[in-house]
Amino acid sequence: MDKTIDVQELQKDMDRVVEEVALAHTPYILTRAGQPLVVMIAYEDYVKLLPQDEIWARFKETWAAIGERNAQYSEEEVEADIEEAIRESRAQRKLKQLSS
Numbered sequence: 001m002d003k004t005i006d007v008q009e010l011q012k013d014m015d016r017v018v019e020e021v022a023l024a025h026t027p028y029i030l031t032r033a034g035q036p037l038v039v040m041i042a043y044e045d046y047v048k049l050l051p052q053d054e055i056w057a058r059f060k061e062t063w064a065a066i067g068e069r070n071a072q073y074s075e076e077e078v079e080a081d082i083e084e085a086i087r088e089s090r091a092q093r094k095l096k097q098l099s100s
Contacts, residue, residue: 004029007037 003020007030010017020026022042030038070078 002027002029002039004031004036006030006034007032 003026005013005017005028010028010030017028017040021028021040025042025045027045028040029036030040
């Protein structure tokens with residue numbers, strides 16, 4: 001759960017807050033005059049956020065490519081293909097469960 005602390009209060013209790021952020025992965029929202037200014041998060045959590053931009057960019061590219069490839073098909077044809085794929089996947093899952 002996020003915690004909120006004023007910048008002046010942070011200056012008084014910096015060691016404790018930094019330790020809580022770094023070790024307990026507790027995000028802090030730093031405020032000034034009651035207004036949010038900055039979010040303080042553990043470095044590990046920050047690093048986890050970085051690749052998301054790349055993942056989203058690849059997703060958007062893939063989505064666009066799929067759209068281009070499927071432009072010739074109607075929504076009904078695509079929906080029918082999806083429903084068939086779901087049926088096949090469920091049938092395979094059921095077979096796996098029965099054989100286990």
